[in-house]
Amino acid sequence: MIDRPARAGDIDVWVCAEPTEASDTIVRRALSRYPGVSAAANRVDRDARGRPVIRGREDLGISVSHSNGLILVAIGQHCRVGVDIEPVMDRGLTRLRYHALTDAELAELELHDRSRQTEVLLGYWTRKEALLKAVGLGLALDPRLIELPPANGSPHPLAVPDALGRSSDWWIVGLVLQGYVAAVAADVKAPRVRLLQLTGGSTGRAALLSARDAHARGVHRGVSTR
Ligand SMILES: CC(C)(COP(=O)(O)OP(=O)(O)OC[C@H]1O[C@@H](n2cnc3c(N)ncnc32)[C@H](O)[C@@H]1OP(=O)(O)O)[C@@H](O)C(=O)NCCC(=O)NCCS
Numbered sequence: 001m002i003d004r005p006a007r008a009g010d011i012d013v014w015v016c017a018e019p020t021e022a023s024d025t026i027v028r029r030a031l032s033r034y035p036g037v038s039a040a041a042n043r044v045d046r047d048a049r050g051r052p053v054i055r056g057r058e059d060l061g062i063s064v065s066h067s068n069g070l071i072l073v074a075i076g077q078h079c080r081v082g083v084d085i086e087p088v089m090d091r092g093l094t095r096l097r098y099h100a101l102t103d104a105e106l107a108e109l110e111l112h113d114r115s116r117q118t119e120v121l122l123g124y125w126t127r128k129e130a131l132l133k134a135v136g137l138g139l140a141l142d143p144r145l146i147e148l149p150p151a152n153g154s155p156h157p158l159a160v161p162d163a164l165g166r167s168s169d170w171w172i173v174g175l176v177l178q179g180y181v182a183a184v185a186a187d188v189k190a191p192r193v194r195l196l197q198l199t200g201g202s203t204g205r206a207a208l209l210s211a212r213d214a215h216a217r218g219v220h221r222g223v224s225t226r
Pocket of ligand 1: 063067084132134137138
């Protein structure tokens, strides 16, 4: 069970390795880790654009991302939340950089050694996708309308389109997971974020959480439950 009461702005990012169940089941399993929340009572639905929602629990923001044998589920208390994960592998990402990055972001990317560029590009991409999922629009919105600082910069976007309100209302941070680049975004000023491993019901690869950089930015490795 979770070791502390949830408060507004808390975000838990559950990491499920080698999932054998559908994402809805994994979301419900993560929810059942909270005191007083039963998995059976929470049916995962979708809003008109595909964002997962729990009917009757509008206080909970839910986001899901799948990648290469991993599922991340972010649960935000009284906030909109988005999560995204990508494996770090060089797989012809040239088109992605022009599809996803603004001119300033491209220039920053090119300052990095070639060997680091895939990770840096995926850092921009996952932070943008996490934000677009938190908004609930997904890729219906052009990611180049969002401008982000470098990964070690401010957690707030530099610019967002009008549909997203003010940049300063959004918070985005990259997560460090072995072999993956991931990010979480929310409409909270300074969230308390934890990374938690969701075990049981999966064949369970060894824990892959290495909150190295994330820790420095206020993301904490949480308790590992059951
Ligand atoms: C959401 C989206 C960014 C998914 O990205 P992806 O990298 O392919 O896949 P991920 O595994 O990271 O995310 C998939 C999850 O996103 C979630 N999702 C789907 N649409 C979403 C939306 N509009 N807002 C927030 N989350 C959404 C779902 O939970 C889905 O997982 P599930 O089906 O198991 O529940 C993309 O599918 C999208 O933009 N969809 C909606 C907008 C659209 O239809 N655009 C036209 C295409 S350009």
